[in-house]
Every structure is written in C-alpha cells, then in structure tokens.
Amino acid sequence: MTIQSASSTPFAELKNKIELRQARVAVMGLGYVGLPLALLYTEQKFPVTGFDIDERKITTLLQGGTYILRIPPPEIQEARAHGFDATSDFSRLAQMDAVIICVPTPLNEYHEPDLSYITNTAKGIAPHLRAGQLVILESTTYPGTTEEVLIPILEQGNKRGLKASRAGKPNDEAFYVAFSPEREDPGNTSVARRDIPKVVGGLDPQASELAAALYGAIFSRVVPVSSPAAAEMTKLLENIYRCVNIALVNELKLLSLRMGLDIWEVIDAAATKPFGFHPFYPGPGLGGHCIPVDPFYLSWKAKEWDFRTRFIELAGEINIGMPYHVLDSVAKALNQRKKAVNGSRVLVLGVAYKRDIDDLRESPALTIIELLQAEGAQISYNDPYIPFVGKGRKYNLQMKSTPLENLGQYDCTLIVTDHSDYDYQRIVNESQLVVDTRNATRGISSPKIVRC
Numbered sequence: 365m366t367i368q369s370a371s372s373t374p375f376a377e378l379k380n381k382i383e384l385r386q387a388r389v390a391v392m393g394l395g396y397v398g399l400p401l402a403l404l405y406t407e408q409k410f411p412v413t414g415f416d417i418d419e420r421k422i423t424t425l426l427q428g429g430t431y432i433l434r435i436p437p438p439e440i441q442e443a444r445a446h447g448f449d450a451t452s453d454f455s456r457l458a459q460m461d462a463v464i465i466c467v468p469t470p471l472n473e474y475h476e477p478d479l480s481y482i483t484n485t486a487k488g489i490a491p492h493l494r495a496g497q498l499v500i501l502e503s504t505t506y507p508g509t510t511e512e513v514l515i516p517i518l519e520q521g522n523k524r525g526l527k528a529s530r531a532g533k534p535n536d537e538a539f540y541v542a543f544s545p546e547r548e549d550p551g552n553t554s555v556a557r558r559d560i561p562k563v564v565g566g567l568d569p570q571a572s573e574l575a576a577a578l579y580g581a582i583f584s585r586v587v588p589v590s591s592p593a594a595a596e597m598t599k600l601l602e603n604i605y606r607c608v609n610i611a612l613v614n615e616l617k618l619l620s621l622r623m624g625l626d627i628w629e630v631i632d633a634a635a636t637k638p639f640g641f642h643p644f645y646p647g648p649g650l651g652g653h654c655i656p657v658d659p660f661y662l663s664w665k666a667k668e669w670d671f672r673t674r675f676i677e678l679a680g681e682i683n684i685g686m687p688y689h690v691l692d693s694v695a696k697a698l699n700q701r702k703k704a705v706n707g708s709r710v711l712v713l714g715v716a717y718k719r720d721i722d723d724l725r726e727s728p729a730l731t732i733i734e735l736l737q738a739e740g741a742q743i744s745y746n747d748p749y750i751p752f753v754g755k756g757r758k759y760n761l762q763m764k765s766t767p768l769e770n771l772g773q774y775d776c777t778l779i780v781t782d783h784s785d786y787d788y789q790r791i792v793n794e795s796q797l798v799v800d801t802r803n804a805t806r807g808i809s810s811p812k813i814v815r816c
C-alpha cells in the first residue's frame with residue numbers, strides 16, 4: 365500500500381527511485397555483511413557506493429581485488445564495471461538516497477556493548493543528511509539502539525535541523541529511519557541469500573514502506589514488524605535461541621561422555637522426529653562475531669529494566685567453559701599415553717570459528733591454543749583458510765599455518781574445526797593420537813581417536 369502518492373514529496377520521489385532502481389545506495393562498512401550487500405544491490409542495477417574507514421579495503425576494492433575469501437576478485441571487477449564504487453570520503457553521502465549501516469558491534473573488555481562504531485558512523489553521516497534520505501541500521505544490537513542512540517546523533521549533528529520522520533507527524537523536511545537485521549550464515553550454501561526473508565522495522569509507516577521497497581528489490585520476501593526495536597529484538601531472539609540450544613547440547617555432551625554415550629548418535633536419532641525438534645551440535649566452544657557476543661547485548665540492556673536474563677548467563681557459562689574441557693581432554697588423552705601436556709607437540713587442525721570459512725573472530729581455537737601454551741604445550745596449527753594468525757583484540761599468537769605433513773611428529777593432533785577439505789582417514793592413519801572436538805572422524809574406527 366502506498367501511503368502518500370503525490371510525486372512531489374520526498375517520500376514519493378524516493379519510492380519512485382527505488383522502483384526504477386535509480387536510488388543511490390550507500391553501504392557503510394564493507395565487511396562480511398556490507399560488501400556482499402553492496403554487491404547484491406549492484407547486481408540488481410542500483411548505483412552503489414561503499415563507505416569504509418579502512419583505506420586498505422577501499423584501495424583493494426578500487427583495484428578490483430578482494431579481502432573476503434568467498435568473494436573472488438572477478439565478482440568485484442564485475443561490480444566495478446557495473447558502477448560499484450568505494451570511498452572513505454563521507455561528504456559523498458550527501459549524494460546518496462539510502463544509507464545502510466553495517467558496522468561492527470562487539471563487546472568491550474567488561475563484556476558490555478561497544479556501540480562506538482555505530483556512534484562514530486552516525487556522527488559521520490549526520491553532517492551530510494538530506495531531507496528524504498533513508499537511513500537503515502543493520503548492525504546487530506539491543507532493542508532501543510536505533511531510537512535511543514542512532515537517531516539522536518543524526519538529529520543533533522545535521523546542520524539543517526532535520527528530524528526523523530515519526531508516526532503521526534509526517535514531515536517533508538524529515539529523513540526516514542529503519543532497522544533491519546542481517547541474517548547471513550557464513551559458509552552456508554544451501555539457501556540463496558535472496559531467499560532469506562528480511563525483517564524490517566521502520567520508525568514510522570513511511571520509513572517501513574521505503575525500507576521494504578529497498579530490500580524487496582534484492583530479497584524474495586520482506587517481513588515488516590511494528591518498530592525498529594521489534595526488529596532489533598527479532599535478531600537477538602534468533603541468536604539467543606542458537607546460543608542457548610548449543611549450550612544445552614554442550615552440557616548434554618559432557619554428561620554423555622561421562623555415561624559412555626555418543627551424543628552425536630543421540631542427536632541424529634532425535635533429529636528423525638518430524639516435528640518439535642531442531643538439531644544443534646556440540647563443539648569446542650562458540651565462535652564468530654554473533655553467537656558469543658549478541659546475547660550479552662540483551663542481558664546488558666535488560667539490567668536497565670531490573671531484569672536478569674538467566675538463560676543467557678547460563679548458556680554463556682557453559683559455552684565459555686568448552687575450551688577448558690578440550691584442554692582437559694587433551695591432557696587426559698596424553699596422560700593415558702604416559703605423556704604430559706608440558707613439552708608435548710600438539711597440531712591444531714582448523715582455527716576458523718567454523719567449517720570452510722576464513723573468519724577467525726572469537727574462534728574457540730584461539731583460546732584452546734592459549735590454554736595449551738600456558739600449560740607448556742608446543743603448538744602448531746594448520747588451516748587451509750587462515751595462513752597466518754597475528755594479533756586480534758584478545759590474542760597475539762603470531763603463528764603461520766604449517767603444512768599438513770609428517771603428522772607422526774606430533775604427540776597429539778587436535779581437530780578444532782572440521783573443514784571439509786581434510787582427509788580424516790589419512791589424518792588418523794598418520795597421527796599418533798587424534799583428539800576430535802567435532803565428531804569429524806565419524807565412521808572411522810581407531811584406538812587413536814578420542815572424541816571429546
């Protein structure tokens with residue numbers, strides 16, 4: 365339904381431009397989320413400009429290169445040929461019609477939301493805001509961020525005194541604001557990106573309609589919700605659901621190990637139930653930018669409402685403990701072979717936070733390596749997707765991926781990430797001992813294997 369049809373209004377003009385694919389789309393933050401989004405809009409013939417503060421990324425893209433493994437250079441070159449541009453010059457935002465923000469939302473050292481990337485981006489946009497522009501936040505965050513953090517900065521920082529268009533107060537001198545969460549699943553090739561429904565919550569019906577039109581151009585289905593906060597909470601519900609269920613199977617794995625049961629066999633059997641059960645799998649700990657981080661955005665916000673999110677805290681406790689369980693398992697397995705962790709050579713297979721991706725963020729492998737090193741183990745690692753591990757927010761390992769050969773030289777081969785490139789039969793054959801945190805050696809029978 366079109367709310368306002370007079371083509372002279374900024375709303376109608378933008379709606380029309382979106383329908384004609386003439387709306388100039390800005391994507392702020394060209395990382396794992398922003399770059400694919402910018403390429404999708406370019407593919408759909410929108411004029412797209414990507415903005416980032418990281419000059420290296422801008423230079424790489426302008427030269428037709430890439431920094432994300434699953435986006436090969438020809439994809440960037442094709443997008444460039446179709447008009448995709450990249451810049452760190454925020455004054456060019458004034459020429460844009462829609463601005464989509466995809467910047468990081470990590471936790472600080474006290475495990476609290478770090479909104480500095482959102483606030484800095486908002487401060488960068490505000491001076492260039494125009495009436496009739498649409499600003500959409502995609503970064504995962506707690507309910508209330510769009511209205512309590514983003515909009516005040518945009519309103520205070522623009523010279524023209526523009527206000528966000530609010531329900532019941534239609535205003536041609538306003539800009540439009542919405543929140544729409546990102547639902548990407550890195551490494552998942554079973555669902556095309558455009559077939560993942562896109563949830564959208566506008567500050568007012570006009571913002572919702574514009575955002576729905578914009579996303580409707582690249583996604584098969586748009587799911588409107590009543591407010592930005594409802595859309596923010598939707599994303600957190602999805603990720604908390606995963607976090608809590610992974611904690612549940614992690615805890616049940618610990619019990620199953622003690623009871624001599626194979627948790628993976630049990631999960632597979634339970635998953636044959638055609639209703640009411642969705643399988644989650646245990647592992648060496650949570651990783652990635654989302655699942656270990658996002659739930660704590662909500663538990664932090666909940667305190668403002670005098671509310672404790674006990675499921676989130678408990679799930680966090682169990683999941684954070686998993687790398688320690690891996691350390692104990694390696695120590696026990698070595699001990700059974702009359703060896704100590706101290707001085708043992710351990711080869712860690714896979715450091716990416718999940719299978720077949722090149723993303724290290726919050727990877728449990730980093731904690732496991734640090735824990736083993738602290739006990740005196742000599743660690744090497746192999747990962748076909750991560751040639752080097754340098755310095756991150758919480759670690760400084762400075763290690764190079766070692767070739768997958770002479771496996772017999774290691775006292776223990778520790779499978780942390782089950783990349784599908786690995787030949788697990790060969791790994792078992794050549795290793796002295798294999799500690800498997802992912803059930804990657806499923807189907808292989810050998811006294812060398814310890815599943816944990």
Ligand SMILES: NC(=O)c1ccc[n+]([C@@H]2O[C@H](COP(=O)([O-])OP(=O)(O)OC[C@H]3O[C@@H](n4cnc5c(N)ncnc54)[C@H](O)[C@@H]3O)[C@@H](O)[C@H]2O)c1
Binds near residue numbers: 395396466467469
């Ligand atoms: N990676 C995923 O799979 C995934 C999935 C769903 C949701 N998310 C959410 O999406 C958001 C972005 O995540 P990501 O993985 O793409 O992060 P990323 O770190 O890969 O990319 C963020 C980019 O933003 C840039 N940036 C930082 N400050 C900026 C500023 N002021 N202006 C312009 N650019 C700036 C950084 O240089 C970087 O290139 C986060 O909130 C994350 O939680 C990520």
